[in-house]
Amino acid sequence: MPHLVIEYAEKLEESISIPALVSAAQQAMQSSGLFAPHTIKTRATPYRHFVAGDKGGSFLHAEVRLFEGRSDRERESLSATVFNTLCQFAEGVPAVTVEVREVDPSCYSKRLPF
Template sequence: MPHFVMECSQDVFEQYGEVDVITDIHRIAMDSGLFNEADIKVRVRPFSTGLVGGTDAPFIHVFAWIMDGRSTGQKAALSRAMVRLLSQRYPNVANIAMNVSEFEKASYCNRRMLG
């Protein structure tokens, strides 16, 4: 926890490499001060086709799933920092967004928690 998944059109990697962008996403998550580095997971899902507003256009959307307990302000600052970075890396991609969803701590379980 947390999980960051960037969905994007495949063509965005013509401008900036996939490994570079996952490293940047990880750094923004670390710089937020909200997470332990060992807990951050980052993945990318490129799509060969997609429509934005009915047309074939490049897009990036980062989905973040984090443990509950952060303030709305903290989550908004994380989204703004991520969109700012991606906008700098991909100046030709007009459709860049991020949203943050929360896991409920009471119902979350992972393998380490099983003992």
């Protein structure tokens, strides 16, 4: 924990370096100072079939999942940091969104290293 999951319209792979986006987003999470760098997991998932608005445009959406305990200000700052990072890659993308979600630790399971 935390997890940063970036969802995007698959056709953006033609104009955006997804590996660079993932690296920049990982760095944004690290620069927030809210997490130990080794705990951050960032990944991206493309969507081929979707509807985004009435014209079917493209999108970038990031969901940050973290354990409870961060202040409203910390979550807002984190959201803005990730959002600004996505926007650096999103020229011409009509929908860019970020959501920060708190995970109840009692409902989260994790396999620990051996």
